Amino acid sequence: TDLADYIGDFTGIMERYGQKAVFYAHAGAGEIHLRPILNLKKEEDVILFRKISEEVAGLVKRYKGALSGEHGDGRVRAEFLPKVIGKENYELLRRIKQTWDPKGIFNPGKIVDAPPMDSSLRYEPGQTTPDYKTLLDFSRDGGILRHVEKCNGSGDCRKLPTAGGTMCPSYHATRTEMHTTRARANALREILSQPQDPLRPFDSEALKEVLDLCLSCKACASECPSTVDMAALKAEVMYQYQLNHGYSLRNRLFAGSHELYRLGRVARPLANALMTNPLAASVLKKAAGIHPRRSLPPIPKETWRGWFNNGGNDPAGEKEVYLFCDEFTNYTDPAPGIA
Template identity: 60%
Template sequence: MDERLQQLAAQLDGALHFDWLHKALYATDASVYRKTPLAVAFPKTVSDIKKLIKFAADEGASLIPRTAGTSLAGQCVGDGIVVDVSKHFTQIISVDEKARTVKVQPGVVRDELNTFLEPYGLFFGPNTSTSNRCMIGGMVGNNSSGTTSIKYGVTRDKVLALKTVLSNGEEVSFSAISEATLKQKCATETLEGAIYTMLYSELSSETTRAEIQAQFPKPEIHRRNTGYAVDALLDTEVFGTTETPLNLCNLLCGSEGTLAFTTEITLQLDVLPPRERAIVAAHYHTLEACLDDVNHVMQHPLFTCEMMDDVILDCTKHNKKFEPYRFFVEGAPKALLLLELRADTAAALLPQIAALQATLNDTAQSYAAPVLTGKEIDMAMELRKAGLGLLGNMVGDQKAVACIEDTAVALPDLPSYIREFSTIMEKYDQKAVYYAHAGAGELHLRPILNLKSDEGVELFRNITTDVAQLTKKYRGSFSGEHGDGIVRAEFLEMQIGTENFELLRRIKNCFDPNNIYNPGKITDAWPMDKSLRTDYQEQEISTKLSFDDSKGILRLAEKCNGSGDCRKSEHAGGMMCPSYQATKNEKDTTRARANMLREVLTQNDRNNKFDSEALKEVFDLCIGCKACASECPSNVDMATAKSEFLYQYRKTHKASKADLLVAKSTHYNKLGS
């Protein structure tokens, strides 16, 4: 296979790597999973992507599309060729100011797109906690939402057109089409024609449509990534009674790269929101009181309605960067609601604030509700954004695990749903972490588990199964915005019923009969409790420096949960990570160093565990600035780890002449002056 990969590499304009270093770095994303890929590709052109598709078809391999790799459900993990488009597919192609649209390649960073659009008075609404490094291609693959979905909708609502490459190499553009155009496409002898023919045949059945409407999540739940969104195709002129044209972008959005390879995206934009804003930060003594208030506060014109519990708030006490951001927290709340209001003028904002405060006073559930303005708002929202990463700062083997963290239910169901959820947690003697887009009915609920133990892995499956059944009871969405991936895909049949699930399998088979695109996700799912990144036997590792605050150097590396904060660019503010900002290579991120350190310390069979050229390479461009010690939400201090590595590495390898010259540079400078 190496010879054939070398031949493929020679054909590409971009790069293809199949060395251990790159395969190890791309074996994980921000989930709990680890699968070693066959290779890692960095295509430069659509032609490169077509060559990769042909290679996969000829060799029985697969392709795993990837941008920033911040997915929480294992979407970017697989044993095929990981295709990273974040390096070269990064162009903002055009803006149509009048139509309020923009065309981009999938590797454009969400926040950088909005910086570009600001002079036009426009922006792309969906706003995830990873917005300073997540990319539009990944947002389309996941149907991402974020804090603003209650006002601006989800990514699926914004995707107008997609340029794609199908599994047979056909280049096809998907966009809104009329019923007449649909019939023309069905008449063509192409894979595109076969796809439209299959969908038209399947969804023309009244029985099929009724089954979809009965089993899929309630339509009022706008955060919904339950398999392929066939329910979104029904309310059109082709299959329903509306004049809405059929657009298969609704199906592709949220499909996690399993149906087609996207190369260009056309997005609908919104006018910039009103500039004057305020946040009312409602404090609660109990989680139940907080959730009971959600329905009441949502009667106001909120732009965001976000919840944090005391577990996340307590994490911020130990973080150098985010502890000062707690300035507005009064007492010891069990939960907070951050309620954002906006208006064109400060005068227009005041009555909105007063009305919201009156509602909070009437319900009498909260005990404090300070009003934040100006930079205070940014600090509060940054505190909330850091939540997922901060959870990785839990020292030791017990971690807040993403498995049931993406459930969404209708707002009227939220209080009773959470009460039943709490009963499940009590059954397993669990203290869960509650982190929520409460206004959208979505709760990021995380059990705290030790996945290194058999008991922890068993709980991982049992808790996920019970919550999947509970979500089905309320006709909720088991995946609101984080995707199905590996962790939730095997529960899809339970969620939507066997008949609907078989329909999804037929759709996958029609688009991708050879299962080239991202296998193991959505249909024919891999087991959710296998291929974990903690599947290794630990050994005692002696160090010169003390890593007691992390319970050892291995657990320091394990603190990295893959959230990718170190991939933010120089435009995002902060210092982390300067080497990545210079090279834009994954191997030069803090995440890569932590991942490789974990890989080497657990996989290296040499007497000196630190004797690794791959580890030396990822540490090579680390300048020891220690930005990771403060800016990384998990405080993954790779500068100190590098010092330990070099000390241990030099036990086996003597210092080079270049190292000695630098070490004695002061002496030689004096001689030369």
């Protein structure tokens, strides 16, 4: 009955402040996530943020509950620990922290000596949201910046492969925050919120670097709880960046690979000799930005289309099969297409 009574009392707090909340729960364990719908860009909502938090902390204490369930108290809730667990217990926590971490190196301010919960917010009250003209359509979210702001920092993109799903492959490889969807969203939000050059907001080498290892696999579009589509965001950022800087030689080589292989077929023995010669291959790899340990695919004697047009289309059965032949199947590896 405590859970139902607590939710009723919480709803009463919301009604008193004229607010609504999103309810999410592990009800069997008596754990609930209650999220008031506040816009922290508005000064009045920042004030409500504190008032509601203070009252809810008192409510949790009254029901002898825990502020954070199995989660960390963090910067949002740690301020209220003395109120919930009592000053004597809080002083014990401080003594433990001082004993084992006298210099405050490990996660300072997350449990003891926390800063006010309404300080260091992402947005300053009254901060405007710039509107940007983009090639891709982000109007469903109110523009590209609004789409980026959907990231709530939950960190689901930091999950390991053993947890299931694909997001985020670059983090799986490097295990560094910089290569998470969250880091990319944070960097893009900060740069677009306060651009150094309002006329060229996407012109940032730092942003280009943090997006570099994004594979554009779109796993985040379906696995991120906020459906942040980093593949679309990266495509837009790179498009805007290249409007000012042009296309690099590497991008031109990969974008035009089908033309290069078509030309290479004119002198196939020479092209293959160059790609297998260590010195020539190293020059080509350096120009194209390819890792030295990667091999360059040789040009086969016959393309897939050549095989198909020379009678390779003899049907083996009555059913039709539609094969979409890309440049790689056609020019560098026709065997899978033939099979």
